[in-house]
Amino acid sequence: MIRFENVSVTYDGVPEPTVQGVDFEVPEGELVLLVGPSGVGKSTVLGAVSGLVPHFTGGTLRGRVTVAGRDTRTHKPRELADVVGTVGQDPLSHFVTDTVEDELAYGMESLGLAPDVMRRRVEETLDLLGLAALRERPIATLSGGQQQRVAIGSVLTPHPRVLVLDEPTSALDPAAAEEVLAVLQRLVHDLGTTVLMAEHRLERVIQYADQVALLPAPGAAPVLGTPAEIMAVSPVYPPVVDLGRLAQWSPLPLTVRDARRRAAPLRERLAQVEPRGTERYVTEPSTRPTADDAPTAPARWRLRRRPSPLPSPSPPPPQVAEARSLAVRRDRVQALRHIDLTVVPGETIALMGRNGAGKSTLLAALVGLVAPTSGSVRVGGAVPHRTAPREVVRRVGLVPQEPRDLLYADTVAAECVAADQDAGAAAGTCRALVRELLPGITDGTHPRDLSEGQRLALALAVVLTARPPLLLLDEPTRGLDYAAKARLVGVLRGLAAEGHAIVLATHDVELAAELAHRVVLLADGEVIADGPTADVVVASPSFAPQVTKILAPQKWLTAAQVREALR
Template sequence: MIRFENVSVTYDGATEPTVQGVDFEVPEGELVLLAGPSGVGKSTVLGAVSGLVPHFTGGTLRGRVTVAGRDTRTHKPRELADVVGTVGQDPLSHFVTDTVEDELAYGMESLGLAPDVMRRRVEETLDLLGLAGLRDRSIATLSGGQQQRVAIGSVLTPHPRVLVLDEPTSALDPAAAEEVLAVLQRLVHDLGTTVLMAEHRLERVIQYADRIALLPSPGAAPLLGTPAEIMAVSPVYPPVVDLGRLAGWSPLPLTVRDARRRAADLRQQLEGRDDNALKGRGAVVDLRLPPRDRDQSKTPTHRRWFPRRRTPATPTTSHTAEVQALAVTRDRVRALRGIDLTVTPGETIAVMGRNGAGKSTLLNTLVGLVAPTTGSVTVGGAEPHRTPPRDLVRRVGLVPQEPRDLLYADTVAAECAAADADAGAAPGACRALVSELLPGIADDAHPRDLSEGQRLTLALAVVLTARPPLLLLDEPTRGLDYAAKARLVALLRDLAAQGHAIVLATHDVELAAELAHRVILLAEGEVIADGPTAEVVVSSPSFAPQVTKILAPQRWLTVAEVREALA
């Protein structure tokens, strides 16, 4: 169905090809996972299938890519639209209508399908992706994860023979991600749809893949094989594979179920050590909140706004931020209710919950973009919505979910220079952070030409240059591979040790397990759980990391903890 014949792509101004030696075939009715570190050209390979590369991106494509017999060099994206459905990393760039139902119908209208066929397919897709309750909603009012599901739905309704998906679960909560992947699996198995998908969160998708095409490094030819074959040599791998390597299991397990069946001996070796390993995890957490009553929401906070100014690491109050009896009503929808929370210096909090639970509203309230309907919010002793931006940036900094909102210069070097100047930092401070988090980003690269993960890294470095006392990160691992995530975790741990408070809005359960002292779960605008990470995630089937599921009832969170205990 998809055929790459010795394909290479070189973008205008580049001295070396972004990808080369791409030569493999994706048969009809297979799901092939495109894997590899950030920046190796996965999005370029996907773009070559849909015709976006080179017709939209520019550059030179050598070799040949055919989809259902059509050569993408001679067929532009609109001439492939009836065969290929594409969802990129940024769903907002795909939307052309205002409401969910209209967006699901738009692609079919463009293909001239009959109204009765369109109606039936819209209803099927609304049910498949759990969007029925949002059918009349404006797309602009949806959360990032809800928008991601709409974007996926909009390419499913025309029933394309090929689906090309770039990080399709990156903005989804664990339950929604499972639903979407289950839908893809049904399309592959029952309808013979061909799927080529890139995804960094391998723990979510590897069990669904028939084969993996691994791009091991920039410009290297891909390796194609079964998931077990590729995971044995891959530089990127999920925790279940990491644990299998540590335990010496062969063949390596790819699912929690496989690993649990082989983990009896490992559990015996670890018997009685888990409490000691996790003993310090909640040491800096301030849990002075009153016991949570079922009818009163006691909540956590999040911030999502990063300053570009240097601020003292010592906050002016005993708490970095406080939220009391917060309620927010937007567009006649009760987005938050009864939220109480304190954030203390040196504390790392992960705020989690399904898409649309109120996480973004809470963040927007904390940074002053949304005023409380009732209750109060203070950050560094000031009310965010009443504080001028020049003063607010001295208290809090945010890495937004959409990095482009923070980036405006023409090159990486110019962006970093502006960040140094705004933060009052030594020249080169921002650039050093970029190199530390994700080596290989060129000074003269334009931010819009970077991958999603690279743009996120640049935005993160811009914000961290100022070292504000409260750091807010909205989905900070979106688009990052495991190595980049590990570097991010190390950096944030260092900042927390210096007294910075960190609040993460994330669907990445592995990140929360690795980094957070405390986890707060939101649902329908209320706090449903608030406590030490080990207590909250171990008791949650949806938010437990892979290691926890494999080694339960022992309370391990990460492979690093297991490795240290065995040593």
């Protein structure tokens, strides 16, 4: 159905091909997963299938890509629209109408389908993706995950023979991701739809793939094989494979079920060991002087571990942020209600919950982008929505879901210079952070030429330049591979150790397990759970990481914890 014949793509102004030596076939009715580190060209390979590369992106495509017998060099995207449905990393760039129902119908209208056919397919798709309650909602009022589901639905309604998906579950909560993947599996198995998909969250998708195409490095030829074969050699792999490699299981398990069947001996070895990382955390003033040591500057704090239980009495640490009886109404939607939340220095909190639960709205309230309908928010003693933006930036920084909202310069170097100036930081501060988060990115690179994950890392570096006492991140691992995520975790741990408070809204249960001291679960705008990470996620089938599911009832969260215990 899809055939790559010695394909290479070189973009204008770039000396080396972004991808080359791409030569493989995707048979009809199979799901092929495209994997590899960030920036190796996965989106370019996908774009070559839909015709966006090179007709829209520019550059030079050598070799040949055919889809259902049509050569993408001679067929523009609109001439492939009846065969190929495409969903990119950014759903906002996908939409052309204002409401959910109109968006689902738009593609069929473009193809001239009969009204009764359109009506039936819209209803089917609303039910398949759990969008029926949102059918009349303006797309602009939806959460990022809800928008992602609408984008996927809009390409399903025309019933294309080929689906090209770039990070389709990146903004979805675990339950919604399972629903979408179940729909894709049904399309593949029952209708013979061909799916080519790139995804970094392999723990969600690897078990659904018929074949895996690994792009090991920029410009390297892909390696094709079964999921088990590729996971044995891949530089990127999910926690279940990491644990399998650690325990030397052969063949490597790809699912929690397979791993649990082999895990009894490992559980016995770990039974007498307490997982590290479950201790209570407290903060105390750092003895190290900082440049901010001034009466009006926020105090630096460092994190130290103290075994549970805490001695009593213990003086409470100062608060970086506090919400009391917070309620926020946005248009017709009650986004938050009765929220009580306290954030202290050195603490990392993961906000979790299904799409539309209110996570992004809570972050927006903490940074002053939305005003409370009732209740109060204070950050560093100030009311953020009543404080001048220049003052707010010194107290709190937000990295939004869409990093392009923070990036406006023509090069990485210009972004860094502007960030240093805005933050009043020493020259080179932002560039040093970029080198740590994005090794190998040159000064002259345009932000739009970066992958989604690389743009997010650049936006994070811009925000971190001001070193705000409170850092807010909205889906910070969207588009990041496991190596990039590990670098991000290292940076955020260092900031927490220096006393920065971090609140991140995420659907990435593996990130929460790796990084968060506390998990706050939201549902319909209310807090339904708030406690230590191990306690909250172990009790939740939806939000438990893979290692926890495999080794339950023991409270292990990550393969790194297990590796340390076995030394």
